[in-house]
Amino acid sequence: MTLGAGLQGPVQSKLRTSLSRTLESDTPREHTPLSVPTLAPEPFLNLLATIRGIGYRFDSPKEVLAKANPLKSGDVLAGIAAGSPVERVAARAVLANLTLCELREAPVVPYDEDELTRLVEDSLDQAAFLCVGHLTVGEFREWLLEDATTGDMIRSVSPGLTPEMVAAVCKLMSNLDLMVVGAKCKVVVRANNTLGLPGTFSSRLQPNHPKDDLEGILLSTREGLAYGCGDAVIGVNPATDSAESTAHILRALDGLMKRNGIPTQHCVLSHVTVQMQALELDCPMDLMFQSLSGTEQGNQAFGVSIGLLDEAHALMGERRSSRGPNYMYFETGQGSALSSEAHHGADQVTLEARCYGFARRYSPFLVNSVVGFIGPEYLADGRQITRAGLEDHFMGKLMGLPMGCDACFTYHADMGQDELENLKVLLGAAGCTYLMSMPVGDDIMLNYQSTSYHDIPSVRKLLGKRPTPEFDAWLNKMGIMQGDAPGENFGKAEMIR
Amino acid sequence: MSATRELIARLREQLGESAPLSPAGPALPLTPPPRRVFPSPRTRSSLQGQAAAHTTALVGIGRVGTRYATDVVLQFQAELAVAHHAVASLLPEEWIEQNGLLNLQTRVSDHQEFLLRPDLGRRLSDASRQALQTRARKDIDIQPILADGLSAEACIGSGMEVLGALIGECESRGWTVGTPMCARFGRVWLQDEIGELLGAKVCIIILGERPGLGTGDGLSAYVVHNPAIGKTDSDRNMISNIHARGTSPNSAASRLADLAGAMLEQGTSGVGLDLSRVAPGNTATELRAPQVRESLVEVGR
Numbered sequence: 001m002t003l004g005a006g007l008q009g010p011v012q013s014k015l016r017t018s019l020s021r022t023l024e025s026d027t028p029r030e031h032t033p034l035s036v037p038t039l040a041p042e043p044f045l046n047l048l049a050t051i052r053g054i055g056y057r058f059d060s061p062k063e064v065l066a067k068a069n070p071l072k073s074g075d076v077l078a079g080i081a082a083g084s085p086v087e088r089v090a091a092r093a094v095l096a097n098l099t100l101c102e103l104r105e106a107p108v109v110p111y112d113e114d115e116l117t118r119l120v121e122d123s124l125d126q127a128a129f130l131c132v133g134h135l136t137v138g139e140f141r142e143w144l145l146e147d148a149t150t151g152d153m154i155r156s157v158s159p160g161l162t163p164e165m166v167a168a169v170c171k172l173m174s175n176l177d178l179m180v181v182g183a184k185c186k187v188v189v190r191a192n193n194t195l196g197l198p199g200t201f202s203s204r205l206q207p208n209h210p211k212d213d214l215e216g217i218l219l220s221t222r223e224g225l226a227y228g229c230g231d232a233v234i235g236v237n238p239a240t241d242s243a244e245s246t247a248h249i250l251r252a253l254d255g256l257m258k259r260n261g262i263p264t265q266h267c268v269l270s271h272v273t274v275q276m277q278a279l280e281l282d283c284p285m286d287l288m289f290q291s292l293s294g295t296e297q298g299n300q301a302f303g304v305s306i307g308l309l310d311e312a313h314a315l316m317g318e319r320r321s322s323r324g325p326n327y328m329y330f331e332t333g334q335g336s337a338l339s340s341e342a343h344h345g346a347d348q349v350t351l352e353a354r355c356y357g358f359a360r361r362y363s364p365f366l367v368n369s370v371v372g373f374i375g376p377e378y379l380a381d382g383r384q385i386t387r388a389g390l391e392d393h394f395m396g397k398l399m400g401l402p403m404g405c406d407a408c409f410t411y412h413a414d415m416g417q418d419e420l421e422n423l424k425v426l427l428g429a430a431g432c433t434y435l436m437s438m439p440v441g442d443d444i445m446l447n448y449q450s451t452s453y454h455d456i457p458s459v460r461k462l463l464g465k466r467p468t469p470e471f472d473a474w475l476n477k478m479g480i481m482q483g484d485a486p487g488e489n490f491g492k493a494e495m496i497r
Numbered sequence: 498m499s500a501t502r503e504l505i506a507r508l509r510e511q512l513g514e515s516a517p518l519s520p521a522g523p524a525l526p527l528t529p530p531p532r533r534v535f536p537s538p539r540t541r542s543s544l545q546g547q548a549a550a551h552t553t554a555l556v557g558i559g560r561v562g563t564r565y566a567t568d569v570v571l572q573f574q575a576e577l578a579v580a581h582h583a584v585a586s587l588l589p590e591e592w593i594e595q596n597g598l599l600n601l602q603t604r605v606s607d608h609q610e611f612l613l614r615p616d617l618g619r620r621l622s623d624a625s626r627q628a629l630q631t632r633a634r635k636d637i638d639i640q641p642i643l644a645d646g647l648s649a650e651a652c653i654g655s656g657m658e659v660l661g662a663l664i665g666e667c668e669s670r671g672w673t674v675g676t677p678m679c680a681r682f683g684r685v686w687l688q689d690e691i692g693e694l695l696g697a698k699v700c701i702i703i704l705g706e707r708p709g710l711g712t713g714d715g716l717s718a719y720v721v722h723n724p725a726i727g728k729t730d731s732d733r734n735m736i737s738n739i740h741a742r743g744t745s746p747n748s749a750a751s752r753l754a755d756l757a758g759a760m761l762e763q764g765t766s767g768v769g770l771d772l773s774r775v776a777p778g779n780t781a782t783e784l785r786a787p788q789v790r791e792s793l794v795e796v797g798r
Contacts, residue, residue, distance in 0.1 A: 216552030223556040411580040439554040447709035457563040491560045
């Protein structure tokens with residue numbers, strides 16, 4: 001597909017005026033050498049917008065990105081949020097007129113200081129980038145929204161996008177814009193199940209237990225399966241972060257899946273080094289998990305680096321128990337870099353996108369943000385958590401990831417149950433690949449409120465969605481579902497051995 | 498007839514001339530669905546019985562369509578309300594003075610700010626720094642601090658009991674103990690500034706923990722050796738779930754004293770502390786409250 005040909009209508013006419021600024025779009029697949037990223041971002045002298053006669057000037061694209069962000073308590077905490085709603089719009093106006101190429105040249109953490117910046121820059125698909133680099137962020141937003149722009153066209157552009165570009169366009173989108181484009185994006189991956197096909201909506205079953213009591217974990221798992229949950233993964237956050245306990249839980253989940261012939265994946269979400277040790281104990285492991293942050297320093301706080309994840313990924317390439325080819329699982333969340341003082345003055349939406357820039361290196365099977373988990377100092381209330389959930393889904397999908405979401409709140413955030421239920425439906429409608437699921441949405445180990453076993457079939461029914469085809473077939477065989485309606489064994493945990 | 502009217506007429510004919518839906522049938526008397534009660538030892542199924550022995554997760558709660566039965570909704574809402582109520586509770590200044598504690602303020606000015614600005618809750622106001630300089634005992638082995646944290650309700654509920662038991666434990670082990678004090682809108686790391694100012698060898702802060710569903714009365718306690726601003730979470734040891742159904746105030750006090758003793762002996766805390774040399778019980782991950790999921794809603798007639 002030739003991407004340049006996809007740019008039509010108003011975008012194309014606006015494009016004419018901007019073409020002279022940077023690159024020729026008539027040669028989209030030609031590898032043209034780009035200028036190397038500049039160390040001192042001096043060229044941005046005219047980051048200025050005027051609203052009602054008042055001029056707003058910004059010093060750097062990083063400042064523009066931060067101030068263009070919708071109000072988030074985390075950006076206020078970091079001291080980088082816009083000073084007023086008008087300044088916020090001014091920042092968006094400036095951002096709308098920057099080109100993607102200019103954003104590429106101004107990563108929010110300098111190339112020399114951060115391995116994630118280097119990873120993104122050095123591995124960017126130059127041909128794909130050349131198809132879009134000349135667009136302004138405003139034009140790119142319009143191109144994404146055009147009816148003529150299909151999921152396949154977005155998929156072709158995706159490897160040429162840096163996190164900063166994706167975060168930038170996100171800031172110009174309303175919630176419904178984010179949903180419309182998110183729903184267009186196509187990302188389909190395979191481990192044992194095929195995840196992300198159009199018309200499907202999946203769930204991670206999260207049967208956590210504060211003491212890793214296997215009976216407790218399995219009882220909760222059986223209940224969830226009986227509600228049609230667990231087609232993305234049966235994933236346990238262990239209370240004890242040890243190789244033995246990781247292997248112990250994986251063997252128990254593996255036994256349950258084998259006894260009942262369940263086509264899905266299992267995972268124990270201990271630290272990646274612990275899972276690597278667990279593999280040495282010869283345990284089954286369908287997916288390998290790790291939490292990611294958006295800067296090298298933030299990842300250091302998580303005890304990971306590109307080198308370490310490369311090693312983990314290679315080990316799973318040999319030792320995993322799933323078919324693949326996708327077998328990594330990553331979690332992210334706005335605010336994680338700031339919480340370890342590793343944000344480099346960048347806003348949390350841009351840093352979140354940088355997590356996805358890291359994740360895509362490993363063609364993961366699952367990626368989700370844990371959107372309300374980190375606390376009200378980063379996302380204060382229902383409005384901010386809802387917005388962030390839709391942003392993260394959009395940005396992840398735009399970067400080609402099978403994006404799910406842990407739609408959730410902690411009990412000290414200003415969000416109610418009804419607002420959380422709203423978000424689950426919004427995410428489902430936006431084409432979110434999967435949500436979590438646990439008994440009444442209550443994680444009895446991590447003490448927060450997420451999606452429930454009852455929510456998954458409810459959202460599926462409302463939106464006319466189905467589980468992954470493999471899992472769907474199993475649910476029908478078990479009488480848990482009958483076609484798209486609950487079957488005679490729906491909700492009966494006793495059916496699962 | 499205009500083209501629009503023609504279109505409307507044609508579609509109306511297709512959809513049914515009179516009304517798009519046939520008239521609703523007569524309402525039939527409804528039989529109430531089978532009574533669902535929140536699982537209790539009397540009413541629970543075998544799966545629920547098994548579950549009760551192994552987990553506090555709400556399994557075996559049944560369904561109506563794909564949603565919860567009414568009693569599950571009420572139970573859930575009650576549990577959520579208990580948690581939210583605890584978060585919203587405030588610690589009255591009078592309470593601190595009535596209990597004979599040195600009254601400290603952080604840099605936080607109201608509850609909303611407390612939730613959104615953890616950095617301000619980790620530092621003392623200038624007036625409180627002054628008060629500490631003039632009114633608190635210095636160069637002590639152990640400095641205990643009480644604070645509201647994320648549940649003032651928990652602090653008011655059993656804070657004094659835990660604090661009293663802890664001071665008793667420490668004194669019985671021959672350690673010098675600092676002036677008892679209590680901070681409003683306080684976070685865990687506040688112990689660094691206070692401990693540093695007073696020259697305490699070990700600082701222990703006891704504060705309301707983040708409520709979970711159905712619980713708002715839990716306290717946690719954090720212990721740090723050689724407190725100073727700049728210490729991180731990996732420098733601390735903690736115990737959680739201090740409440741009636743979890744760790745009792747007395748056993749919490751003796752465990753905290755064990756941890757403090759190990760820190761004095763080993764000269765470190767947090768990840769560097771060898772817990773194998775501490776009495777057992779401090780390292781195990783404990784069952785989070787509530788250990789028994791009680792039915793919260795009783796309706797009288």
